[in-house]
Every structure is written in structure tokens, then in C-alpha cells.
Amino acid sequence: MKNLKHFFITAALCGFAATSVRAAEIKVIANSSIGTSSVSAEELKGVFLATKTSLSDGSHVEPVLLKSGAAHEAFVKQYLGKTDAALETYYRSLVFTGKGSMPKALASDAEVVGYVAKTKGAIGYVSAGASTEGVKALEVK
């Protein structure tokens, strides 16, 4: 009986954790210099994996990431198809072979919004509830 109780508590906690990640909905934001108001999922993936440096409308883009947190993990999993550790390994493989640079990574939604607002071509993501004053929201198709 005690083991059964522990099992259900553990299952409930796992479910809650998963719900928390899904519930951390993400907003993709961009500097006002970017002409388009939407981006395809493939384009977004290319930008954050450093295979694309411009969008379909010709706007040059520079990715900026959150360092950690539920929104970061949700974005990396949903749009890049990687775990956080795998993404870090990917970026380091570019840096240490001379094929890329480490992207900007910031500690909070507010820092990401501030950086995107002042940096031409910057594109980032924040949690759904974050204030996005000074930046434009991008719809992901």
C-alpha cells in the first residue's frame, strides 16, 4: 500500500513537471528592423542552429538565447529538436572548429527583451508572460 502511494505521488509530480514545461508558452520576439511579422518553424530552427543568417524577406538575423529556465528548455525542445546539453555541444562544435561563434545567451526575459530591442537583426524568445515593450512579436508558422 505504501509503495502504491509513493508510485502515485511520483507519477503526479512527473505529470506536474511536464505540464509546467508545456505551460511555459513561448513568445518569439524580434528587433523592429526585421521586416516580416512571421517566420516558419524551419527558418527559426535554421537561425538558432546558425545555418541561416537571414530570413526569407532578406532581413539579417542574429539569435539570442535564454541561458536556462522552462521557456528556454521548451523552445530548444520544440523548435530545435534538441536537449539543452545537445545544443550546447552543437554550438561548441562550431566554435572549436572555426565554423561559428557562440550566440548571445542572457539570464532573464527582461535582459533578452532589452538586447533584442537595441540590436539590429536580433531574434529571441521569452516566456509568454514577459513584457515585450520595444520589440515585435513574430508568429511561428
Place this chain on the structure above:
Amino acid sequence: MKKMTTRIGLLMFAALPGALQAQFDFTIAGHDVQIHSFASQGFAYSNDNNYLTMDTSQGSFAMTDGGVNASIRLTDKFRIGAQVYDRNVGVLGKWHPQLDWAVADYKFKDWFGIRGGVVKTVFGLENDTQDMDFLHTFALLPQSVYPTDLRDANIRHRGGDIYGQIPLKNFGSLAYTAFAGMREDSAYGGYPYLLTANGGNLTSYGGLQVGEDLRWNTPLKGLLVGASHEGEDITGRGTWTLAFPGQPPMTMAYEEHSNRDWTNQFYGQYTIGNLRLASEYRRYWRDQVIFNNTWEVTTDVRGWYASAAYRVNRHLEFGSYYSRWVNSWFDSMAGLVEAPSQSSPDRHLYDKVITARVDVNSHWNVKIEGHFMDGYGSPGMYPDGFYTQDNAQGLKPKTNLLIVRTGFNF
């Protein structure tokens, strides 16, 4: 008090990489300069045969490498950077630093860019990252495809690449690289070391390499497949010392060159969640005329591996691979004949490997790895990790090897 001092020391040591990373990004004339570095230290112990020029049968700490790079993005499309690498693995490297890469990279479009200088060669899944211990699950990559003692053969070229990524809409995307440049081997690599056993002293070894790599990010999420090909025209020069009983040694100029050398590699990788599966096959055909146009040696080296790695959490990962390497060779010198069957230990090297990787933090990892090897390749004919001059007692058919390796990256 002593315990507290030790704990504080360990914590400071663990925190140092993060602190260093924060200090080593700065700005010059408004452009961000990034500086990164890495280092690793290993210990290897084998039950019988000595491996990779280390005295592993006695336990060896001669397994150290590291590098530092700096890069700057000058415009949205143009980057420059360079990395210096150094290693000492047994007698390989011998603490002679190399310019690992130094590139100017201009990306015209996402589907077309050029890079030139000293460029890391894109070939297979891990060729250009094989030195970066911190990027891999395993302490030693499968030697059937990424031989540590022949690192110089494929690691970089002094020349240029064209590269790009082409989206295929519903069919994923293609990434291509085409390269051409000069291979320049270190005097402290496996092949020069092999020749020293019989009096050879190579002072230069290299030549033109031309090749390409094409990889397909398939529509199946997490599946990547690809192929690489390379042809090369290699020349080696140096001296050879011949010793005859009762006579003083005689040293003569030595030259060897390619008739026809090429490498094909096919690979696939599948990642789902925390599980990564990978497999690669490499075939290297080497047809050389040696000893100043005297005779011809051909070697047909075929290797493959299959691996699996599973990340349990941020701090722990397990992995395993099976690696097979076989060599068929022909030497036109009378009297040199290979063993007729690949089951002979001097025709193959099979390796079963199991690894645990612990990430203390994002900058520091420790690996413990066991190798269970069958065979010792073809020592004396082609570098394969086992060298006759390191195993004067003769080579045993099986080798068990333990590697403990720790690495840092900043």
C-alpha cells in the same frame, strides 16, 4: 580545518572555468572577440600490449592535449579566427604546438559560403571535432575510423572550402562542403613513428587533398545521413638508415609518393530524446611507391563502428560502441606477404567499448572507459595503434585497456 580548506579548494577549482569564460569575451572597435579554450588529461592502463605509443602496460599519464582559439565577427557575413592545438600522447605530438585552424570565412548566402586558410576538414560525423574530448561521450573515438595516431592525415588542410545549406522543403535539408588544400603531417605522428622502427626518418609528409562531404538532414526528425570522399597525392621525404652486420650504418635520402590514394566514408546518426545512435564506415585505399621508386605498397584499410549513447541527466551519460578494422596489404618486395585470413590478429583490430561520462558542471567532465580489443592490426605495415618498437616482447592477440580522462572547456 584541513577538510574545510580542501572543500573550498575543490569548489574554487570547479568554479574557475565559469569565471574564466566570463572574463575572456571582450570588444575591439565595437566587435565582439570570443576566446575559448580546452584541455584534457588522461590515464591509460592495459593488461599486456602497449597502445598508441604510450607505456600503457605500466599505466601511463602521457595523454594530454589542449587548445585555445580567438574569433571575431567583423561584419554580418565575415568572420576570422584561429586556434592553436598541442598534444602529448606517448610520443605523438611531443608538445609541438600546431596551428589547428586559422580561417577567414565569408557567407554570401545561406546556401553558399567560402572559407580559406588552415581549415578543419569536414569529413564524416566527427573528423573536425575529434580532438575535442568534451564534445564526445567517449574518451577515445572509434579508432577504426578516427585513429588518434593518424590524426594529421585528415584533420585539416591549408586551402579552402565552399559550403552551404540547401533547404529541401518537405524533404529536410542538404549541407555540402567541398574542399581542396595541402595536407601537412606533423613529424610526430603515427606514420613517421612507424618508419623509425626500421630506420626511416620522415622530415616532411603531405600533399594535395581534394574532397567533398554531403549530408542530408532527413524529414525524419533526428536522422542524419551522409557521405564523404577524398582523393590525395602525397609525398614523403626524409632519410633512411640501413644497418648491415659488420658494416657501419648507411644513411640515404628517402622519398615515397602516391600512385593513387582515396578515402570514402558513409555515416548515419539518429537522435531521439536523450538517446544518440551513430554508425560510420570508412575505406582508405593507399597505393604508394616507396624507397625512391623501388617498390610499391598498397593497403586497403576498412573500418566501421556502431555506437549508442544515452544521457541520463545533466551530469551522467553512458555509451558503448563496437569497432572493426581490417587491413589488406600488398608489398611488391619479395618475401613480404600478409597473413591469408582476416581472422589472424595481424589483419584486424576489433574493439568493444563501454563508457561512463560524468559532467561535474558544463565546463568539466570525467570519463571512465573500458576497451576489450581483439587483434593488433598490421604493425610494421600500417599504423594501427600497436607499434613493434613499443612491444619488444611481441604482441599478444588480445588487449584490455582502461582509460580515465578528464577534460575542461572554457
